[in-house]
Amino acid sequence: MNDDVSPIPAAASAATIPTAHPAVPPSAWDRYQPWRRTAEILGWVILFGVNAVAGSLTTLMDIRRAGLDIPNWAPPVWEGSSCLVALALVPALVWYTRQVPFHVDTWRRALSLHLLGSVAWSVAHVTGMVAIRKAVYASLGESYDFSPWATEYVYEYLKDVRSYTYMVLWIEAYRLLLRRWQGEASVLTVADDVPEPVVPERPERFLVRKLGKEFLIAAAEVEWLQASSNYVNLHLRGRDYPLRTTMASIETQLDPARFVRVHRSYMVNLDCVGEIEPLESGDARITMSDGTRIPCSRRYRGALRQERRAA
Missing domain, CATH: 2.40.50.1020 (LytTr DNA-binding domain)
Incomplete structure (x- = not known):
């Protein structure tokens, strides 16, 4: 018989069956597992959806107070494009936080890497949302101006670095909760x-x-x-x-x-x-x-x- 393909002996197999432990009924943690991915995705969608609606409403109110001649459809396009691209970048951010976890003895290195990560995240976020806005504006016969590019990228980064920080804290807090719940x-x-x-x-x-x-x-x-x-x-x-x-x-x-x-x-x-x-x-x-x-x-x-x- 090939040494690489050999089922374990019957005696050894029986020894590995935890007969000393009675069947444990599914816990809340076990019941959550089939729904976990759906709940996580839905959580992000709700978070960004609420943010897009709230941002659109407050921007519309600010525009009316200032008496600016901006169409009502513009703020939802701005907020929606920003939240849509940020939502699309969540899987990349979740992956990156796994590669660069915060730890007591490596927090300085992790902080530096996350600072670089926030720059990359912001560039991708801004580039994506500007592309969506330009496409929507063009479809309506309008033109979306995003210039000067260097200044606007810096301005957007100053907002994005806060969003990046909040998202990382959200992810790490959720993981901590799962570890405490799981054991x-x-x-x-x-x-x-x-x-x-x-x-x-x-x-x-x-x-x-x-x-x-x-x-x-x-x-x-x-x-x-x-x-x-x-x-x-x-x-x-x-x-x-x-x-x-x-x-x-x-x-x-x-x-x-x-x-x-x-x-x-x-x-x-x-x-x-x-x-x-x-x-x-x-x-x-x-x-x-x-x-x-x-x-x-x-x-x-x-x-x-x-x-x-x-x-």
Whole structure:
């Protein structure tokens, strides 16, 4: 039989089934997951929609007070184009905040990168909204003037940098709320009067804090781990618990006879591996006992094969 494609033995498979734990009814967090993406998109749409309507109304009021000869359709075009382009840029901003997270020891670097990010975001935002305005004005037989360009870009940036800041804070606050709701893990610390070992002690349990409550999860029950920004998600029984650490750090603490690195972003519990399927590229695809598929890069494939044989 090919060593790379081998389902786990029946005994090992049975050992990985959490029979000691009764079925847990779906929590509010579990029920939210199927609707999460819809809720997030709808939240952004409502936010920018309300902003566009409110901005249009206040601008119309200011125009009437000043007695300016500007048609009523102009303010909705201005506000609508701005909000529409900002909404289209949300996925890029969400991605960027994952790449540049704020952390206590790296906040200065993150702040500098976000300052550069705000400039790029503003340029894209202004360019897009001006293009929409020019197109709408042209369709109505009018001309939209955006000059001098350099001065107008600076003026718009001074407004956009505030919007960028608010959006980043909104995203990070939402992520913090999700982590608190989902449950955030930490390694149990030893007492202050106990000397630290030369070699980091392998944690047998992780402490999880969830909505003001604390409970323990056994390290041996973690099925797989995935790096996510400045967190590592511990996956067990269909749930993820973020642990504030790096994959390189947690790798040195977990039992190497049980946990194996298979990708720069993944580690697996050998007891929970179902089968390994080699790919033509030289990489592999791991199917876990719960059906989850995890990538295995060629760099770690040899070590995984060796550990499987030893097991």
